[in-house]
Amino acid sequence: MEMTAERWKYLSEYMREVFAREDAVQSGVMARAERAGVPRIEVSPETGKFLEVIASIAGQGGPAKLALEFGTLAGYSAVWIARGMAKDGKLITIEMSSTHAAQAAETFRECGLSEKISIRPGRVLEVLPRIEKEIAPGSVDMVFIDALKSEYPRYFEAVLPLVRSGGVILFDNALASRWTMDMEPGRDADRDTVDELNRKLGSDQRVIACCVPIGNGVTMVRKR
Numbered sequence: 001m002e003m004t005a006e007r008w009k010y011l012s013e014y015m016r017e018v019f020a021r022e023d024a025v026q027s028g029v030m031a032r033a034e035r036a037g038v039p040r041i042e043v044s045p046e047t048g049k050f051l052e053v054i055a056s057i058a059g060q061g062g063p064a065k066l067a068l069e070f071g072t073l074a075g076y077s078a079v080w081i082a083r084g085m086a087k088d089g090k091l092i093t094i095e096m097s098s099t100h101a102a103q104a105a106e107t108f109r110e111c112g113l114s115e116k117i118s119i120r121p122g123r124v125l126e127v128l129p130r131i132e133k134e135i136a137p138g139s140v141d142m143v144f145i146d147a148l149k150s151e152y153p154r155y156f157e158a159v160l161p162l163v164r165s166g167g168v169i170l171f172d173n174a175l176a177s178r179w180t181m182d183m184e185p186g187r188d189a190d191r192d193t194v195d196e197l198n199r200k201l202g203s204d205q206r207v208i209a210c211c212v213p214i215g216n217g218v219t220m221v222r223k224r
C-alpha cells in the first residue's frame with residue numbers, strides 16, 4: 001500500500017472515530033486550557049487511547065499500578081493513562097510550567113482523577129531524584145515521556161533503574177514534531193537527538209524496542 005499524505009490523514013481520522021472517541025469531559029479539556037494560554041501540543045486522541053490500552057496491561061498480570069509521565073501540559077494524556085491503570089493505581093506527572101500545571105489540576109478535578117494523579121512541579125531532571133526517594137527501584141510499570149526532546153536520552157537513563165523488569169517506557173514524537181524524521185540530518189537538533197535515541201534503543205540489550213506509527217510516532221520499549 002502506498003502511504004500518501006491523504007491516505008494517512010484518512011487512516012488517522014478513521015482510527016480516531018472508531019477507537020478513540022473522547023467523552024464529554026475529555027473533549028473540553030484542551031479548549032478550556034487553550035483559553036488560559038496553554039498551547040495545543042497534546043497527543044492525538046488515538047495516541048491517548050493507545051496509552052490507555054498499554055496502561056491497562058502494563059502491570060504485573062494486569063493494569064499498571066505505578067506510572068510516571070514527563071510533560072503534563074493540561075493533563076490530556078495523563079487522563080487517558082490514568083483511566084487505563086488499576087483502580088488503586090498512582091500516576092505521577094512532572095510539569096515545569098505553573099500555568100500548565102494549574103490547568104492540569106483543573107482537568108484532574110473535572111475528570112475525578114485528583115486522587116489518582118499527582119502533579120510534581122519543576123524540571124524532569126531535577127524532580128526525578130526527589131521521586132526516587134519516595135519509590136523503590138524497579139517499581140514503576142509504565143513511563144510516558146513527552147517533555148523536552150533534547151533531554152530524552154537523559155530521561156531514559158535516569159528512569160530505567162526505576163522501571164521494573166517487564167515494565168514499559170514510551171516516547172512521544174518518535175517520528176515527528178515540528179520536524180519529521182525524513183528531513184536531512186543536521187537541519188533540526190531535536191530530530192537528530194530523537195533519531196540517535198531511536199537507533200540506540202533499537203539495539204540496546206537492556207530493552208526490547210519498537211516504534212508505533214500513531215500520532216507523531218511512539219517509540220515503545222520493554223525493560224528486559
Ligand SMILES: C[S@@+](CC[C@H](N)C(=O)[O-])C[C@H]1O[C@@H](n2cnc3c(N)ncnc32)[C@H](O)[C@@H]1O
Pocket residue numbers: 041042043070071072073074075076077078094095096097100122123124125146147148151
Ligand atoms: C508536548 S507537551 C506534553 C503534552 C501532554 N503529554 C499531553 O499529551 O497532554 C510538553 C510539556 O512538557 C513541559 N516541559 C518541557 N520541558 C520540561 C522539563 N524539562 N521538565 C518538565 N516539564 C517540561 C512543557 O511545559 C509542556 O507542558
